[in-house]
Amino acid sequence: MATGSRTLWKGAITFGLVHIPVGLHTAATEEGVDFDWLDKRSMDRVGYKRINKRTGKEISKENIVKGVEYEDGKYVIISPEEIEAVFPKTTQTIQIERFIDAAEMPFIFLERPYYVAPIDKSDKVYALLREALVDSGKIALAKVVIATKQHLAALVPSGAALVLNLLRWGDEVKALDSLDLPPAGRKNVSAAEMKMAKQLITEMSGKWDPEDFKDEFRHQVMKLVEKKAKAGKTETVIEPEEQAPESSNVIDLTELLQRSLKGGSKSHGKAASKPAAKTAPAKKAKARRTAAKKSTPERKAA
Known part of the structure; x- marks a missing residue:
């Protein structure tokens, strides 16, 4: 509630x-039943990208504008500022x-x-x-x-x-003008037909109870899912993961302590300067992680 x-x-x-x-x-x-799209060859999730329908090429978000079609194939472009104003x-x-x-x-x-x-x-x-x-x-x-x-x-x-x-x-809400409907009123209905129709309605009448009505399709699909799951007929879908940082970017505290004990302040200085020399690989790892994120589907297909 x-x-x-x-x-x-x-x-x-x-x-x-x-x-x-x-x-x-x-x-x-x-x-409703939530069907996900999967690649049957690899059991990976399938999403969608921003695709130019004419060229088939992916385009960036920055190159997308909003347009309203006012005639067949002709659009008026509306800017974000114009949309915000109204x-x-x-x-x-x-x-x-x-x-x-x-x-x-x-x-x-x-x-x-x-x-x-x-x-x-x-x-x-x-x-x-x-x-x-x-x-x-x-x-x-x-x-x-x-x-x-x-x-x-x-x-x-x-x-x-x-x-x-x-x-x-x-x-x-569309008007009824385009529909071919019989005229309102009892002009085309006989008294005997009306009596039988009302009698049938009375026999089928009952109280409103939402528990009496179910989405049969969803229930049947979920029963099938449960049956197949119990029989072991399942597929494992592995979510794409970001690449872990390279080991050179992870500070080993034990190693730093050992160096400090062996070399004192001089070793400490070397240990402190060591990670700074590894900045280039860190940038590469970051670039790879960024690329991995871009390749991830942007939205789950319905």
Whole structure:
């Protein structure tokens, strides 16, 4: 539940003069099967690089710019400064714009839910808003900025919690004009057909219990994974490691102590100067380590 999860965002619900300090908590997780890409010849992980699609050559991050395609094959380049200038300003508020009847919100607009929990001794006013929404049958439409992105959201009472469900913007939901749908109403439905349909619905009706529904594909794949693992049908994937520093760069404390005991201050001076003469190999080792890092895949393939 929200009380036991990490707070992702702290701010306040505001409407009129009401100010309710709250924190957001993740209310959903994605539990799909996480397939990694592996090279079947060596069982190494496979990532991806920044590749020029025309030349097939890898390019550096510094040579990449952001462009928006406005016509087929034609782009407008937007600079980082121009992007930063139009970023929404972070206000740390869930600014309620309007209250609507809960039944008015089409499910198609719902995108991602977050639990909203009171902080800083705001329990009483939090409960007041929650119960007022329940009694009135309303939900709140609000705007909120999360991670520099502005969202439209619905604040919905759900049991003891308020849930902030991020919504799709109006122009992100396609209209029905292009679909060939039967007209609304019972004009093409007979009374007998309606009676049988309602009877079937009644027979199949039950209470909502999320435990009754599972991702069957994920469960079947994980059963297969467990079965193969028990049978020893596994492959070892070795992560690429950085090269260890050359032994000449590691100071042997025992050797230094022995030299100091044998030669006194003169030997001590020689011992102290010895590592300084080895600076060139150290640079080479550093260069090799840098090259090893660059060759490591930059992101795990999904």
